[in-house]
Amino acid sequence: MNIANHLLTHDIKPSYQRIKIFEYLYSEMNHPTVDVIYKNLVDNIPTLSKTTVYNTLKLFVDKGITSTVTIEDNEVRYDAIVDNHGHFKCDDCGHIYDIEIDFSSLLYNELENFKIDETHIHLKGKCNKCLTK
Amino acid sequence: MNIANHLLTHDIKPSYQRIKIFEYLYSEMNHPTVDVIYKNLVDNIPTLSKTTVYNTLKLFVDKGITSTVTIEDNEVRYDAIVDNHGHFKCDDCGHIYDIEIDFSSLLYNELENFKIDETHIHLKGKCNKCLTK
DNA sequence: ATTCATTTTATATTAATTATAAAATTGTAA
DNA sequence: TTACAATTTTATAATTAATATAAAATGAAT
Ligand SMILES: [Mn+2]
Ligand SMILES: [Mn+2]
Ligand SMILES: [Zn+2]
Ligand SMILES: [Zn+2]
Numbered sequence: 001m002n003i004a005n006h007l008l009t010h011d012i013k014p015s016y017q018r019i020k021i022f023e024y025l026y027s028e029m030n031h032p033t034v035d036v037i038y039k040n041l042v043d044n045i046p047t048l049s050k051t052t053v054y055n056t057l058k059l060f061v062d063k064g065i066t067s068t069v070t071i072e073d074n075e076v077r078y079d080a081i082v083d084n085h086g087h088f089k090c091d092d093c094g095h096i097y098d099i100e101i102d103f104s105s106l107l108y109n110e111l112e113n114f115k116i117d118e119t120h121i122h123l124k125g126k127c128n129k130c131l132t133k
Numbered sequence: 134m135n136i137a138n139h140l141l142t143h144d145i146k147p148s149y150q151r152i153k154i155f156e157y158l159y160s161e162m163n164h165p166t167v168d169v170i171y172k173n174l175v176d177n178i179p180t181l182s183k184t185t186v187y188n189t190l191k192l193f194v195d196k197g198i199t200s201t202v203t204i205e206d207n208e209v210r211y212d213a214i215v216d217n218h219g220h221f222k223c224d225d226c227g228h229i230y231d232i233e234i235d236f237s238s239l240l241y242n243e244l245e246n247f248k249i250d251e252t253h254i255h256l257k258g259k260c261n262k263c264l265t266k
Numbered sequence: 267a268t269t270c271a272t273t274t275t276a277t278a279t280t281a282a283t284t285a286t287a288a289a290a291t292t293g294t295a296a
Numbered sequence: 297t298t299a300c301a302a303t304t305t306t307a308t309a310a311t312t313a314a315t316a317t318a319a320a321a322t323g324a325a326t
Contacts, residue, residue: 015291015304034282047290049306054283071253073201073209074282074314088244099243106239106254110232111221113261120204121239121254128246148273148322167313182275187314207283207313267326274321283311290305296298 001026010063020045021056025066025080031087031096033075069096071122086121092130099123134159143196153178154189158199158213164220164229166208202229204255219254225263232256 003022004014012018020041025032032040034053042048057078060066069077071089077096086101103119136155137147145151153174158165165173167186175181190211193199202210204222210229219234236252 013292013303017305047306051284051307052305055305068206070203070206073203076206076282086241088241088247088249091250097243099241101239101241106234108219108221108232108234108256110230111256113264114221115259115264116221116256117224117258119254119256121252123241123244123249123252125250126248131246131248146272150274180275184276184315185274188274209313269324269326271324272322274319276319277317279316280314282313285310286308288305288307290303292303293301295300 006065010065012059012063012065017045017048017052018056018059021053022060022065022080025060025078029080029098031069031077031079033077037078069122070120071096071124084119086123088123088125088127090127090130091124092126095127097127139198143198145192145196145198150178150181150185151189151192154186155193155198155213158193158211162213162231164202164210164212166210170211202255203253204229204257217252219256221256221258221260223260223263224257225259228260230260 003019003026007014007018007022021037024037024040028040030036034050034057037057038048038050038053041053057066060078061068064082065080067079067082069079069087071077071087081098084101084103086099088097088099089095090097101121106119108114108116136152136159140147140151140155154170157170157173161173163169167183167190170190171181171183171186174186190199193211194201197215198213200212200215202212202220204210204220214231217234217236219232221230221232222228223230234254239252241247241249
């Protein structure tokens, strides 16, 4: 995956900061918050500003190469996967797992004549690793 | 529904403010934010403080008579319905519809040996009313 | 009426996000 | 190469939701 090209094909100029932010998202796949991204990159990019992280993620979302994940009230997370999928957050370790979901099995008879644009599913509980230790 | 009794049976002292806040939640069924609740009640309870609304809702959630609804990043909404159900938010009118969901039809083969405590589903799009006008 | 626990309120603080404008960078035309 | 314009990044300030704290009000029990 050539990140600069990926940005270019989505009408985003591949600046150094933008490449590094997307690279982090894409390689870690950890659904990070703005703060997590900033803290992980600022060591290698000492001049990095948190505003840039905010601006860049907003741009990524607008251009459709990043999605947001809202599970807890107080934090927005970001995801390099934009295809529709579900999430499971472990209350113990905090890890957020991607889960495949067969959205076609979900039928909402109350929503006839409604136009559904987005379907979000997230679960909470304890992951297998935390349960077995 | 006797609200004072409802609070009492859930170990909550039915103060005037608490009764009014729950009454609003229960009668409006509009998934309001703290701000919406405050603005609607402060006319009749001029001394009401927003801190009280926050404290009361936190208490309601802790005691299990209210649930939170997180659809947008930037606002927490509250719901007097605590049984598991889904939500549909209309992008046009902003109304949040309750929807029944057959959660049993959702199977997550990736989550074997995971303990699932909560399942949240919310949709976005346009409601029938907004589509036909 | 006095005491004590609880609840409400006013105020201050925290922390995430957005707004604004200056500085730095990049690309392009002369 | 230089000059210029557009874009991007940065520093700073402002906004806002939510929490923390402590004083005031309330209400029951003695
Ligand atoms: Mn994901
Ligand atoms: Mn609801
Ligand atoms: Zn875990
Ligand atoms: Zn609508």
